[in-house]
Amino acid sequence: MSYPIASVKNLTVRRGANVVVDDVSFELLAESDTALVGPNGAGKSSLVASLLGLIPRVSGDINIMGTKMNKAGYLPKSIRERISYIPQNFSFQGQFPLSVFEFVQLGLSNSSSFLRMRDSRTKILVHRSLERTDTFNLRRRLLSELSGGELKRVMLAFCIVRPRDLLVLDEVQAGLDIPSTQRFQKMLFELRRQEGWTVLHISHDIDMVLRSSDQVLGLNRRLCCRGVPNLALTSERLSVLYGPNIVSYQHQCRGWMTAIGRTTHETVQRHSAWR
Numbered sequence: 698m699s700y701p702i703a704s705v706k707n708l709t710v711r712r713g714a715n716v717v718v719d720d721v722s723f724e725l726l727a728e729s730d731t732a733l734v735g736p737n738g739a740g741k742s743s744l745v746a747s748l749l750g751l752i753p754r755v756s757g758d759i760n761i762m763g764t765k766m767n768k769a770g771y772l773p774k775s776i777r778e779r780i781s782y783i784p785q786n787f788s789f790q791g792q793f794p795l796s797v798f799e800f801v802q803l804g805l806s807n808s809s810s811f812l813r814m815r816d817s818r819t820k821i822l823v824h825r826s827l828e829r830t831d832t833f834n835l836r837r838r839l840l841s842e843l844s845g846g847e848l849k850r851v852m853l854a855f856c857i858v859r860p861r862d863l864l865v866l867d868e869v870q871a872g873l874d875i876p877s878t879q880r881f882q883k884m885l886f887e888l889r890r891q892e893g894w895t896v897l898h899i900s901h902d903i904d905m906v907l908r909s910s911d912q913v914l915g916l917n918r919r920l921c922c923r924g925v926p927n928l929a930l931t932s933e934r935l936s937v938l939y940g941p942n943i944v945s946y947q948h949q950c951r952g953w954m955t956a957i958g959r960t961t962h963e964t965v966q967r968h969s970a971w972r
Contacts, residue, residue, distance in 0.1 A: 699726040701760075702863055702895040703748065708757035710740070710747045717743045721757075721918045724861070725912075727829075730889065730896045730924070732906040735916040741899045744916065745770055745867055748897070749782055762862060772888035781856040785868040787848060789842075797843070797851050798836040801826055804855040828853040830884060853884060855894030856893060864889070882909070903930065915947050 701724040710718035717740040721912045725731055733741050746752045750770025761768040764776050773906060781804075795803075801823050827833040835843065843851065849869055856864060870878045886909060889896055900906055906913055907926045915929065915938040917921035922934040 699729065701725060702727050702758045702762055703897075705748065706757075706760075708744070708747060708759065709755040710743050711750065711755050712743060713910050716755075717918065718747065718916075720731070721916070722921050723914055723923060725895050725897055726771065727862075727895055728893050728909040730909060731898075731900045731912040732910040732912060733897060733914050733916060734903065734906060734930075734938070735921075736899070739917040742867055743917055745865055745897070745899060749780070749865060779860070779862040781861045781864045782857070783849070783852045783864070783866045783869050785871050788853070791839075795840050796836065797827070797832060797838055797840065798823055798897075800840055800851065801858055803856045804858040823854075826854040826858040827851075827859060829888070830943075844877075845872050846874075846881065849877075849881050850874070853877045853881075853888060855889060861892065864894045864896045866896070868901065870900075870902065906930070912958060 703725040705724075706722045708718055709716060719740075721744065723731075729841065733744065735741055743752065743964045747754045747770075748761075750759075750766055750772060753768065760775050761772055762779060764772060764954075766772050802819060804826075805819065805822065824836075825834065827836055830853045832847065832850050832854050835847060835851065840848065840851070870881060873881065882905065885896075888894070907930065910926050912924065913922070913926040913929050913935065914920060917938055921938040922929045
């Protein structure tokens with residue numbers, strides 16, 4: 698029987714004077730894939746940031762791997778080390794002259810291992826992670842030299858260099874072309890099964906959510922819908938989530954896709970270009 702890796706109860710988050718997440722509760726079961734969807738400005742990134750303890754919450758309880766997070770967002774190092782986060786934009790890129798090998802080595806999160814640059818076991822672990830993400834040939838290149846797709850695969854290598862339990866992704870496919878998106882999604886699916894990850898990801902790709910996620914959370918400040926994607930993402934619930942201006946369009950590469958109207962204009966533009 699599956700058990701929760703993370704549970705959130707009655708979470709409320711403010712940004713300035715505005716409530717951006719209002720009384721939200723959910724669980725992430727072990728080895729499950731949960732998609733967080735909703736219009737721009739719905740509070741998705743704020744929810745993720747609060748779950749990771751990056752921003753404070755007004756109220757509510759967050760429990761990660763059996764440990765309750767305090768109000769300041771503190772979790773013991775033993776729990777933090779089992780969580781990985783891949784942001785939409787990687788702020789370190791171009792700011793530090795790190796090679797791909799050096800960056801993935803940082804994922805070991807062990808200062809003694811990091812300082813022992815010649816330690817053979819460290820090198821083996823990094824090389825194995827790079828090989829599994831098809832990035833071994835990039836190991837000597839700087840992060841700033843990578844394409845968007847290459848960087849995202851390197852970040853997956855960072856995540857698997859040592860065991861993790863929870864992987865959180867914030868629109869990681871944004872800005873990738875179709876082949877890179879498909880390659881990343883296939884690799885993520887395979888690694889999730891091999892590593893036993895529990896995954897929470899923010900997505901605007903409803904078609905991908907319907908095909909690959911176990912659970913969907915529809916957020917527009919509050920949870921508007923939740924559950925198995927093909928049951929939760931009905932036309933009626935999508936209208937509540939995104940507003941009445943919802944349309945469907947044909948997707949030449951993927952068969953069909955439910956697209957959203959003015960409230961998610963960026964999503965419509967992105968997928969319309971794939972026709």
